[in-house]
Structure formats: structure tokens, C-alpha cells
Amino acid sequence: AQKVTQAQTEISVVEKEDVTLDCVYETRDTTYYLFWYKQPPSGELVFLIRRNSFDEQNEISGRYSWNFQKSTSSFNFTITASQVVDSAVYFCALTGSGNTGKLIFGQGTTLQVKP
Amino acid sequence: EAGVTQSPTHLIKTRGQQATLRCSPISGHTSVYWYQQALGLGLQFLLWYDEGEERNRGNFPPRFSGRQFPNYSSELNVNALELEDSALYLCASPRGRGRTEAFFGQGTRLTVV
Numbered sequence: 108a109q110k111v112t113q114a115q116t117e118i119s120v121v122e123k124e125d126v127t128l129d130c131v132y133e134t135r136d137t138t139y140y141l142f143w144y145k146q147p148p149s150g151e152l153v154f155l156i157r158r159n160s161f162d163e164q165n166e167i168s169g170r171y172s173w174n175f176q177k178s179t180s181s182f183n184f185t186i187t188a189s190q191v192v193d194s195a196v197y198f199c200a201l202t203g204s205g206n207t208g209k210l211i212f213g214q215g216t217t218l219q220v221k222p
Numbered sequence: 223e224a225g226v227t228q229s230p231t232h233l234i235k236t237r238g239q240q241a242t243l244r245c246s247p248i249s250g251h252t253s254v255y256w257y258q259q260a261l262g263l264g265l266q267f268l269l270w271y272d273e274g275e276e277r278n279r280g281n282f283p284p285r286f287s288g289r290q291f292p293n294y295s296s297e298l299n300v301n302a303l304e305l306e307d308s309a310l311y312l313c314a315s316p317r318g319r320g321r322t323e324a325f326f327g328q329g330t331r332l333t334v335v
Contacts, residue, residue, distance in 0.1 A: 142323065144326075149328060150310055150312075150328050150329045150331075151326055151327060151328040151329065152312060152314070152326035153326075154323045154324070154325055154326075157322070157323045198265065200265075207270070207277075207278050208253065208255055208267075208270030208272070208277055208278050208316070209267040209270070209278060209280065210255075210257075210265075210267065210324065211267075212264055212265040213264075214264050215264065215265075
């Protein structure tokens with residue numbers, strides 16, 4: 108069975124602090140894909156990143172960075188110098204090697220960035 | 223390029239009625255996913271349509287159904303509405319088949335009273 112766990116339900120930080128959102132996944136597939144999405148209050152899920160299981164390089168995009176570690180089945184997301192606009196619910200998701208069209212989402216982490 | 227569009231934004235129905243939700247994918251995309259986001263239950267996969275065919279469905283009863291039209295837009299129908307069907311229904315348009323990133327619409331907020 109596939110599963111994604113985001114143990115942090117809610118995180119509150121003050122603007123300019125760095126914050127890391129944790130994601131741990133379970134899968135028996137050797138080929139799989141991991142995703143992060145952001146859901147602002149408007150409701151739309153905004154795609155942030157896709158990573159396949161063969162690419163363990165960490166990635167940085169502006170203030171966002173992702174740390175993928177297969178050894179610990181984790182795909183953590185760090186926001187550097189957080190801003191109020193980063194306040195949202197963040198979801199980690201997984202899809203396996205089978206072409207099912209199905210994303211397994213974690214429960215989400217609500218990030219509140221206070222001015 | 224227009225993103226994924228969903229209509230209506232909000233829908234209020236009475237228990238037992240039917241609801242129809244609509245989705246237009248990104249131009250050039252041929253697949254559509256439907257997800258339900260109910261309070262306390264997270265995001266759950268409902269249906270996948272590709273090239274007009276239903277390719278996969280999640281663990282939902284048959285009263286959740288849909289279709290995809292020749293222009294790749296899609297409808298989600300929920301029959302015999304129950305109170306627990308109240309949720310945000312999100313449509314997504316994947317860049318390609320299966321494991322690529324999917325771009326989501328803003329959703330339809332369905333409230334069953």
C-alpha cells in the first residue's frame with residue numbers, strides 16, 4: 108500500500124524565519140514520483156515540484172528548496188525567509204509506477220506566517 | 223493560456239438531489255482527474271478520464287459518475303446526494319498521461335443541506 112504522512116498539522120512562524128515541512132512516504136514501487144502542492148485560501152492546488160525516485164538531487168527554486176532522501180523515505184520542503192504570502196496548506200503527494208492517474212496525498216500542513 | 227476552469231464555484235443542493243460539476247482542462251491536455259476534498263478526510267481520488275474513457279476510479283459508490291466530452295471537458299455527476307458529499311471538488315489537468323504533474327482548478331464547493 109502507498110501512504111504519505113505529513114506529521115505536522117499546523118506550523119506558525121514569524122516572517123523571515125526559515126521553515127521546513129516534513130513528508131514521509133511509503134511505497135513498494137521502485138519507480139515512483141513525489142510532488143508538493145500549495146493550497147492558498149482560494150482553494151486551488153498550485154503545483155510546486157515533481158521528483159522521480161531516481162533523481163535524488165536536491166532542488167532549489169528561489170526561496171524554496173526540497174530535500175529528497177530515499178534512505179529515510181522523506182521528501183522535505185524548506186521555505187527560506189518566509190513571507191506572509193507563503194501562508195497556505197501544503198500537500199505532499201505520491202504516485203507509483205502503475206499508470207493509474209491517482210495521486211496519494213498527505214493530510215497537509217497548514218503554514219501560518221505572521222508579520 | 224487559460225488554466226483549468228471549473229463551474230460552478232459554489233453549489234447548494236438538497237439531500238437526495240443530483241449535482242453536476244463541470245471542468246475544462248488546459249488547452250491541449252486530454253486527461254482530467256477529479257478529487258474530493260472533504261473536511262477531515264483530505265484529498266481523495268475520485269475519477270480519471272483520458273481520451274474520453276474512464277481509466278480509473280477511486281473508492282466511491284456508483285452514484286459518483288462522470289464523463290469526458292470530445293473536447294476533453296468533463297462532467298462529474300453525483301446522484302442521490304447525501305450530507306457527507308459536502309466538499310470541495312477539484313478537477314486537475316495533467317500535463318501528460320499518468321505520472322506527470324497535474325494542474326488544478328479552483329474547485330466547486332458543494333454543500334448538501
